[in-house]
Amino acid sequence: MVDIIEDELFSSSVIKDIRVLDFDYIPNTLLHRDSQLQMLAQLFKPLLANIAQNAVIHGPVGTGKTVMAKTFCQKLVSAARAKGTIIEYVHINCRKRSTDAMALLGILNHFDSRFPDRGFSVQEMLEVLRKQLQRRNAQLLVVFDEADALLTKNRSDLIYDLTRFSDETSQERTPVSLLLISQKPVLSMMDEASLSTFKRSNVVNLGKYNRGELYDIIQQRVELAFTPGIVQEDSIDLIADIAEEWGDARFAIELLWKAGVSADSRHEKQVVPEYVRAAKAETYSVVTETKLRNLERHQLLTLKAIAKRLQNDGTAYVNTGEVEKTYALVCEEYDETPRAHTMFWHYLKDIESAGFITLKMSGKGHLGTTQLISLPDIPAEIVQHKVQELL
Ligand SMILES: Nc1ncnc2c1ncn2[C@@H]1O[C@H](COP(=O)(O)OP(=O)(O)OP(=O)(O)O)[C@@H](O)[C@H]1O
Numbered sequence: 001m002v003d004i005i006e007d008e009l010f011s012s013s014v015i016k017d018i019r020v021l022d023f024d025y026i027p028n029t030l031l032h033r034d035s036q037l038q039m040l041a042q043l044f045k046p047l048l049a050n051i052a053q054n055a056v057i058h059g060p061v062g063t064g065k066t067v068m069a070k071t072f073c074q075k076l077v078s079a080a081r082a083k084g085t086i087i088e089y090v091h092i093n094c095r096k097r098s099t100d101a102m103a104l105l106g107i108l109n110h111f112d113s114r115f116p117d118r119g120f121s122v123q124e125m126l127e128v129l130r131k132q133l134q135r136r137n138a139q140l141l142v143v144f145d146e147a148d149a150l151l152t153k154n155r156s157d158l159i160y161d162l163t164r165f166s167d168e169t170s171q172e173r174t175p176v177s178l179l180l181i182s183q184k185p186v187l188s189m190m191d192e193a194s195l196s197t198f199k200r201s202n203v204v205n206l207g208k209y210n211r212g213e214l215y216d217i218i219q220q221r222v223e224l225a226f227t228p229g230i231v232q233e234d235s236i237d238l239i240a241d242i243a244e245e246w247g248d249a250r251f252a253i254e255l256l257w258k259a260g261v262s263a264d265s266r267h268e269k270q271v272v273p274e275y276v277r278a279a280k281a282e283t284y285s286v287v288t289e290t291k292l293r294n295l296e297r298h299q300l301l302t303l304k305a306i307a308k309r310l311q312n313d314g315t316a317y318v319n320t321g322e323v324e325k326t327y328a329l330v331c332e333e334y335d336e337t338p339r340a341h342t343m344f345w346h347y348l349k350d351i352e353s354a355g356f357i358t359l360k361m362s363g364k365g366h367l368g369t370t371q372l373i374s375l376p377d378i379p380a381e382i383v384q385h386k387v388q389e390l391l
Pocket residue numbers: 022023024025026027029030031032033059060061062063064065066067068183217220249250253
């Protein structure tokens with residue numbers, strides 16, 4: 001058994017440097033974000049003259065908000081340091097630290113990793129922060145990533161407190177600047193008092209990546225993570241095609257990574273398009289899994305009936321009358337009383353809107369109002385298997 005484990009652990013991989021495919025990895029060059037980086041530099045330029053600034057980054061999932069903020073802030077810190085200005089930069093994930101106290105503790109941990117995680121009020125912690133900054137003669141730049149989590153949990157006073165912090169400390173030259181990141185429009189979630197220091201114009205918007213941009217981002221990771229020639233160009237094209245629908249760079253990188261893993265598990269030395277397809281199917285199965293868990297028992301029984309029919313009949317479509325009969329049989333199998341026709345109809349509609357099946361009119365006339373059901377994305381066998389597990 002030890003051999004199996006060790007063989008696997010030390011087996012060769014098409015992936016030369018797995019860290020490059022990690023979501024936290026920061027590439028040296030960010031692609032297609034020049035104008036937004038330039039805008040950030042413009043907005044935060046006053047920090048070099050010890051004047052605090054606040055800004056917001058908006059954009060949908062996987063558009064590079066986090067990686068852009070990190071890249072920018074690190075460059076800003078080192079550029080400022082070269083000119084003798086000390087900026088302490090702290091990146092707080094508000095999904096993980098969703099209360100004022102937790103977020104503030106995260107900031108204090110930047111200065112003192114042993115700062116006790118209980119026993120201090122927010123006001124006391126703010127005082128500690130002030131002393132830390134004074135001692136270092138430093139300004140503070142806090143990034144509140146996924147800031148909506150902080151704002152929905154507790155109408156955050158922390159954001160207000162930190163923006164006022166600058167007013168009181170300006171003579172001591174320890175201003176505090178904030179950069180909020182969110183998929184949602186955070187400015188509309190703020191109260192008037194906090195809002196007043198966030199100029200409406202200080203918003204950097206990131207749009208979804210288009211196909212060409214996704215191609216370049218994947219190409220960059222391929223060059224960093226794989227030996228030349230391992231990932232076929234067709235595979236990169238296919239990843240860009242698939243990810244284009246979402247415009248999400250994280251999804252694209254995940255496909256690349258999983259395609260590499262798929263090649264490894266088949267002991268192949270090249271990442272061909274088939275492995276990209278396998279990676280896509282696997283990613284979908286995670287999505288399917290979560291969607292299935294959200295279905296209720298009778299919706300699951302209905303779905304099982306559909307899958308069973310389609311598998312047994314070997315057809316692409318099955319009509320609702322047949323499925324209803326099978327549904328009754330499946331109910332019996334699981335000791336459930338079949339629900340009335342109208343309820344059954346609702347179940348069909350529910351699993352249609354959950355995205356498992358499509359319904360269309362039979363079009364043949366002789367079947368009356370009968371509709372045809374199909375299961376376009378997932379093999380019937382897999383559906384049966386998964387549903388069985390949940391029942
Ligand atoms: N322009 C880019 N160049 C290179 N890599 C990028 C670029 N944009 C995003 N990435 C990579 O894509 C992945 C997702 O980016 P990131 O985590 O910054 O997205 P996000 O907008 O913060 O998403 P979320 O809203 O889910 O937090 C990361 O691995 C990141 O390094």
